Amino acid sequence: MFDWNYLAQQLINGLTLGSIYxxxxxxxxxxxGIIGMINFAHGDVYMISAYLTAIALAICxxxxxxxxxxxxxxxxxxxMSITGLYGWAIERIxxxxxxxxTRLAPLISAIGMSIVLEEFVRISQGARNQAVPxxxxxQWHIDSxxxxxxxxxxxxxxxxxxxxxxxxxxxxxxxxxxxxATQQDLLMAEILGISANKIIPLVFVIGSVMAAIxxxxxxxxxxxxxxxxxxxxxxxxFTSAVLGGIGSLPGAMLGGLLLGMAxxxxxxxxxxxxxxxxxxxxxxxxxxxxxSGLLGTADVEKV
Amino acid sequence: MKKYMQGLKEACLTTFIAILLLGPIISLVxxxxxxHMIAQRTLVLAVxxxxxxxxxxxxxxxxxxxx
Numbered sequence: 148m149f150d151w152n153y154l155a156q157q158l159i160n161g162l163t164l165g166s167i168y169x170x171x172x173x174x175x176x177x178x179x180g181i182i183g184m185i186n187f188a189h190g191d192v193y194m195i196s197a198y199l200t201a202i203a204l205a206i207c208x209x210x211x212x213x214x215x216x217x218x219x220x221x222x223x224x225x226x227m228s229i230t231g232l233y234g235w236a237i238e239r240i241x242x243x244x245x246x247x248x249t250r251l252a253p254l255i256s257a258i259g260m261s262i263v264l265e266e267f268v269r270i271s272q273g274a275r276n277q278a279v280p281x282x283x284x285x286q287w288h289i290d291s292x293x294x295x296x297x298x299x300x301x302x303x304x305x306x307x308x309x310x311x312x313x314x315x316x317x318x319x320x321x322x323x324x325x326x327x328a329t330q331q332d333l334l335m336a337e338i339l340g341i342s343a344n345k346i347i348p349l350v351f352v353i354g355s356v357m358a359a360i361x362x363x364x365x366x367x368x369x370x371x372x373x374x375x376x377x378x379x380x381x382x383x384x385f386t387s388a389v390l391g392g393i394g395s396l397p398g399a400m401l402g403g404l405l406l407g408m409a410x411x412x413x414x415x416x417x418x419x420x421x422x423x424x425x426x427x428x429x430x431x432x433x434x435x436x437x438x439s440g441l442l443g444t445a446d447v448e449k450v
Numbered sequence: 451m452k453k454y455m456q457g458l459k460e461a462c463l464t465t466f467i468a469i470l471l472l473g474p475i476i477s478l479v480x481x482x483x484x485x486h487m488i489a490q491r492t493l494v495l496a497v498x499x500x501x502x503x504x505x506x507x508x509x510x511x512x513x514x515x516x517x
Contacts, residue, residue: 195475202478205485232471271476271491280483 152292157415158408159289163299163368165407166306170361171384172391172399173313174354180330180394181350184250187257188237190381191264192230192355196362197372198268199226201279208280215282227359233264234355238348261377269374276373279366298368309360310400313353317396326350330394386430392443401441405429457507465500 171193178186203222212218241256285297317323328336329346337343366372383406391402406426413425433441469492477492478485509515 198475198480201480202474202485205480205483206478208483209485229471229474232467236467236471267472268475272480277480278482 152290153415154412155289155293157411159293159295159299160415161408161411162404163302163407164411165387165404166302167361167365167380167403168384168387168407169400169403170306170309170357171380172387172403173310173357173396175385175388176391176393176396176399177350177354179388180396181326181347182242182246182253182333184242184253185257185385186237186242186351186354187254187381188241188260188264189354189358190377190379190384191261191268192233192237192377193358193362193380193384194372194374194377195233195264195268196226196230196359197279197366197376198272198277199229199359200363200366201277201372204279204282218282223360223363226363227356230355230359230362231352234351234353235348237355238351242347242351243344261381265374265377272374274374276371279370279372281370282367296368298364302364302368305360305364306400309357310396313357313396316353322346322349383426386426389440390430390433392440395440395442395444398440398442405441453511454508457504457511460507461500461504464503465496468499469496 171189174189174192175185178184178189200222203225204218206225207218207221212221237257237260241260242253245253245256283298283301286294287297287300289295315323317326325336325341325346326349328339328341329343333343336346384403387402387406388399389402390406391398391400393399406429409429410422410426414422417425437443472495473492476495477488479488
């Protein structure tokens with residue numbers, strides 16, 4: 148007999164995982180949408196936010212701040228602001244000097260930046276696994292057998308709130324209008340007075356802040372991380388962005404949710420060893436059927 | 451003289467950003483749920499970044515480099 152409770156549990160787990168993929172995928176999609184390049188250091192920004200979370204929590208404990216809400220607020224603010232600065236620095240160091248060079252040059256410099264960040268953290272903090280105290284405890288029963296933990300609910304809620312605010316920034320503010328104009332035509336936007344040197348770093352900062360939210364919540368959820376976590380989650384988030392249609396924000400979120408659900412369902416009903424094989428097979432299948440991704444639009448070249 | 455003062459200002463700003471950016475990870479080393487502060491690392495970082503940037507900027511404005 149089919150276990151519906153088990154299916155519901157896997158869907159909740161998939162929704163949580165997918166929310167994380169979606170948050171990180173937004174960073175890839177934003178940067179690709181504006182400059183047409185992939186920020187390969189984005190996964191490492193997520194990894195750094197996990198370290199900053201652990202450091203901020205330790206500082207809170209050192210200063211005798213034991214309130215969970217206060218610690219969480221300080222930790223998220225600390226992680227988001229420093230990680231945002233990392234986003235700005237990545238653009239300033241790895242992208243801006245190469246903006247008018249060949250397409251491959253910034254790609255290589257971004258890969259180099261990713262390696263630099265990873266090794267910088269490994270040398271500074273050590274290669275061992277680090278731990279974060281399980282600050283948020285408790286779980287809720289949806290029915291007798293299906294559970295959702297408080298931190299899972301927080302991840303889903305934080306994702307909804309972040310995406311809501313991001314869509315307001317992009318669709319309702321003058322900065323968002325400038326971002327959309329830069330996305331459509333960088334040269335024309337510059338001619339019309341939009342400063343690319345302000346908009347492009349801002350996009351990197353927004354993407355990094357999204358990754359910081361994900362990194363903070365994931366480290367609180369799993370309680371353990373190391374310097375190498377950025378690589379695999381970066382690849383998964385990139386896959387999500389491509390699956391949903393790179394350059395499209397709803398697409399990034401949809402791709403993340405689909406990938407998270409697919410992984411979770413496959414792990415729950417089949418084998419966890421092959422979950423990555425299944426996830427990437429799904430990507431290949433979608434790209435064969437719809438090369439621009441689920442919500443992406445194919446580029447039309449005018450002759 | 452103005453160019454050199456500008457170089458000094460740039461070096462100070464770069465050092466400040468570097469400390470803000472790299473300082474927490476470099477000097478606050480995690481050990482379980484606690485942190486150990488290694489202040490010397492921040493000091494070394496600040497010195498290297500400050501003098502590195504200063505030399506770079508001064509070289510750029512020097513007549514040898516066509517500045």
